Amino acid sequence: MFRANEQNIRKVFTRRAFMLACGKVALIGTLGAKLYNLQVVEGERYELLSLNNQFISEIILPVRGRIFDRHGVALADNQDIFQVAIVRERTKDVCATLSALSSIIEIKEWDIKRVLEDVKRSHAFTPVIVRKNLTRQEIDRVAVNAPYLPGICINVNYLRRYPFSDIVVHIIGYVAAVSEEEQLTGDPVLRLPNFRIGKSGLEKMHELEIRGKAGWRKVEVNALGKVIRKLPGDESKAGCDINLTLDINLQRFAAERLVRGNAKLLLINDPRAQRALTQAAPAILDYYTDQQTVLVNSNGRLVEAESGAVVVIDVRNGALLVMASLPGYDPNQFNKGLSSKEWGKILNNPRGPLNNKALSGQYPPGSTFKMLVMLAALESGKAKMDTKFYCPGYLSLGNTRFHCWLHYGHGWIDMEESIAQSCDVYYYDLAHRIGIDCIANIAKRFGLGKVTGLDLPGECAGLIPTREWKLATTGVPWQIGDTLVAGIGQGFDTVTPLQLALMTARLVNGGKAVVPHIKISSSSNQPAEDMGINKNHLDAVCMAMYQAVNSPRGIARKIRGDKNDIKIAGKTGTAQVRRISINERSAGHYNENNKPWRYRDHSLFVGFVPLNTPRYAISVVVEHGTAGLYAAAPIGADILREVMRVDFRHDRFNVV
């Protein structure tokens, strides 16, 4: 019985052991097959994945090209930002290292606490920043003591800096964080979190050249991201520097002078400033919050800073020494990131700080246009220097009276005197005689009514009206009245401050068609083409501009200065923003200063120095500054004298 059972159970056991063995063989076969599949069939795919795990490409940031003025002063610079960090795995005692460090450079107590907590939380190899923004001296001290500071390392970062802030912002532009659309343009550096990209001005226009080329290297990392070793790769290529024809000191002088206008700049604790502040209206007090200085006019009243544009051009080659547009804004703020409140303040400023008014501000040229009408008349042969007209204070055409600014009239007046005294009636007559086609032709040849070809984006063309233009645009044929107002630079005419400066330059440089430029490059050294204007006629225009300032009856004689001052020549202009109504005129005593700011006339000035061989031409536009003589002329005169002062002192304006 026992025997039989034993054999029976053994038979069952053997049979089932065989089944079990088969099952195990099948399962092990599955393992083998899966291994074959993983390691042979899909081996290459996994090998690639493994390499992706092991190596990451690290981008080496290029150094952004800088922007310099003509003397090599950096207008856009890269500031080194030094940070001290601690790496836990490289020191035995974090606390001891930190206390050693704090005896060398200043570290706040709560900073130490923060570092100790951060160190605990992060990987042993991750540097934890102890302090940012170290000075050079502090960095030197840390570097010298490095052997006694185990685990301490110094990081260097670049920060784009604009040392002249709002003075040249319209030319330089600014950099800011990369937007999502810009990230899609391909360059992998754009995806780096702290990368900055040019958003306006030269920074944007020359972004690709300034940016340089990023390098890369392969880095072997472990699963935690710790760098095991660095393999050689491509070095980064620094971006190109840009050199400008600007003179930053002149630019600053011009900007500050324009802002000041005819007011006095006073420190806030000056008693006159205090008196003005107590009497001021709340709106202007708002304007002056957080300011250290205030502007007080001759009546002891607080006034706002003037806005407008100044352009100073080298008449021989078109190099721009000054191109200021005011007000500006601080580009450094955009780099850091702007709050919506700050942005709103810039955007809602009625004086338009975002516009480069030198290029895109379009104003009627006013009386500064008279030189072109005079030249057109001389060139056409329909008038001579001794052509005289009688000015009774107005010109009647049909039912309309066209007024001269001097309401009792200039009497009989010749061509040179008409510029010097800026007689309007003379130019109504002259324009009537020579016709609009002749005027428009000359104006275009002198750079008005079209973009000048400056090497900066954002230029506006202005407008010099012609018969065809008016018919096409308004559907109304050209009227004689249109010709008359065009003769004094009003009506449809608009120009930019840059065009005014260019016009002046071409008038005083002997009729050379110079093209303005702001970047120093070899191509701009070529001699400019002669426009084929009679030199005697040009000399006559220059002489008339000289008389406007220097003759005893000259309209701008108040900026003549005294005997020792540098002599300048120029012409003022007053651009009407709103027509003077008949009622206002008949009231006789209307005053520009009583109008709201935005309805006041623009104040213009063009001029040049020195007198015998003109070298620098200027245009000044003070927005809503009232009469040209009142606001723009003194500013222009001061800037021209400063240009000459700098010129005489250094005599190194030979840079193109």
Place this chain on the structure above:
Amino acid sequence: MYESNLIIARKLLSLNWFVVFLVIAISAVGCLMLYSAANGSWSPWAYHHFIRFGIGMTIMLSIAVVDIRFWMRNAYLGYMIILFFLVLVDLMGKIDMGAKRWIDLRLFHFQPSEAMKICLVLALSRYFNGLTYEEVGNKLKLIIPLLMVGIPVFLVLKEPDLGTALIMIAESAAIFFLAGVRIWKFFAFITIAILSFPLSWRFLRAYQQNRILTFFNPDSNHTSTGYHILQSKIALGSGGIFGKGFLKGSQSHLNFLPEKQTDFIFTMLAEEFGMVGAYCLIGLYVLILAYGFSVAMRSCSQFGRLLALGITTTLFLYLFINIAMVIGLIPIVGVPLPMLSYGGTAMLTIMIGLGLLLGVSVHRYVRVSHYGY
């Protein structure tokens, strides 16, 4: 205490030394891989592994020369003691990585669930020894062995340790099967298990559910569990046919591979020695498994047969579950690879098991009565 027809020296001579050599070879591979896992250093793992292997080897040989009737007689006692410890773990165990598995015995940390794998095989082998085929067919006779399996499985699941529970269930099933339990009962059991799965799902811990979900949808969870499987596959796949070379496995040495010294040591071996290395290692194990089958076939007692194949199956389960989980065939359940993975208790369990297997071989002519005499 017990009668022996052979003296110890004769027994040692009659040991299958080829199998001992296989064990030494596999453990040596383990030492090498642990040396590599520590980036080419004997500490902290390879050295300890070697020491533990030495101790394990001594224990294995000592067990091999003890008459199997001694183990038969004390099978229930051992089972009860370990069961007691399992309960103790449940009451006052050390919590480690979210599970209570260890108990502090002052001298060393003891993991009763590991010892239970062997004791369960011993106890079941004893129970089925001497039962006739008809008796095994009797349902009532199965109540006791089912309880013997069910109670420790329940306790282990409670720890929770899914891997150990799986091994205990599978090895018991193998013994039930070999002992002659009718095959339809297995099908019935599997059916019930599947039907009750939705119910038991609620008793699984979140991380266990997560592992199973990840297994069925590997891309859903790239960061934790899915990441481990993916990195393990990358390591294996990038090893290719001949591997990246000793100490050159980038996945392991750069720490992309998790737990490379324990559960994922096979991955590391396959990365550094390729498919060839992996097949060779599996071949070594298969030789030991084949030896286990031959021992079982030649044993004169049902106890010896069941014990031999129970142990062999346990070894197989360790091997299969570990490799299958690291190559992504089954969810990760945390089962070490015998003799390779770093860890004292698992090493001890395996060596004791192999000692018993060798013992069955040495005492294959010994007849064992129903009571172990």
